[in-house]
Amino acid sequence: MASNPMDQFTIVPIVPLEVAGFDISFTNSALWMTITVVVSSLFLLLSIRSRGTIPTRGQMVAEMMYNTVANMVRDNVGSGGQPYFPFIFTLFMFVLFGNLLGMVPGSFTFTSHIAVTFAMAAIIFIAVTVIGIAKHGTRFATLFFPHGAPLWTAVILIPIELVSYLSRPVSLSVRIFANLTVGHVILKVIAGFVVALGVFGIVPLAGLVAITAFEFMIAVIQAYVFAILSCIYLHDALHLH
């Protein structure tokens, strides 16, 4: 294990690859994305294998995840949200399993990289904007001016709303990136204390156990928040506030 708590985030190429001048090497990040896809798909496929009317334990978990996201889409996107359910579900599972697999010792957490989280946030942002404009045309601009406000306030409100709208992908991506990065750094730093303190390392070790549990909670919450904010943005695009 590296002693520098930042080393766990280093991207290491596994299979160097270059296409049209772009470096698209298969790295440890790509490996864990692949593992995430395989594990989340296999988990769901195996747990719903029996397709029983009376569900098995695994099936209960899979159906719970399905219902959680289905309710999230129904409550936050509202009418017309059904076509986006598979996307939101995929997003939730991808981030959730990415976060959780990142808790495996020695693994790599791709969701702790701003490049990945910002790419996801940007795709959601662009998609939501395109959907909004395609659905409402120029009326989409009313998203930046609250209905019923006095006209003269437009001078203040429109820049504020515009900034808040444009900052969405930034806040969405930085939130998860920062949470995951800081969590893993803290784990690594305190783990360093355990080793350094020898016998008395039992004290930080106890703390480490608690923080590990806390990080599992963060992993789930951040996945949930990421998916639910995507739903809310989608709602704005579909219904304009």
Added chain:
Amino acid sequence: MPQFAQIDTFVSQIFWLLVTFTILYILMSRVILPRISETLTNRQNKIDDDLGKAEELRGKAAEIQSAYEHALAQATETARSVHRDAAEAIAARSEKEHGELAEKLAAEAAEAEARIDKGKTDILTEMRDDAVEIVQAASGRLIGGSVDAASARAALDAVGK
């Protein structure tokens, strides 16, 4: 921080993100989600079906119950009327027989009375005749004369009054 230091890896990260995410999206939307939703729909259908069946059976049970109660009420009514008819018939026959017996007894009693009366009259007549004879004989001995039967009878009648 490698997140900001390794800018040369951004293209690779985003490329593999798109590849893996697309694969997962296709797997989810084509295979996994339809299966889960099918299972959930089937379960809901089964539950609705069973509830419908239960409702139907309950209706049938209520029907049978009401038919049973109806039949029971009818049977009770029939039994009651049979009982009443029988009781009436018995009462009528008993009254009739009672009357006949009373009539017969009354006739017999009247006949017996007539017979007793006749016997009594006969005996009284006989006794009177004997008394007349006794009077005649006694007066013959006492006064030494003979008293005829008519005088004796008149004297007896006067005493008997």
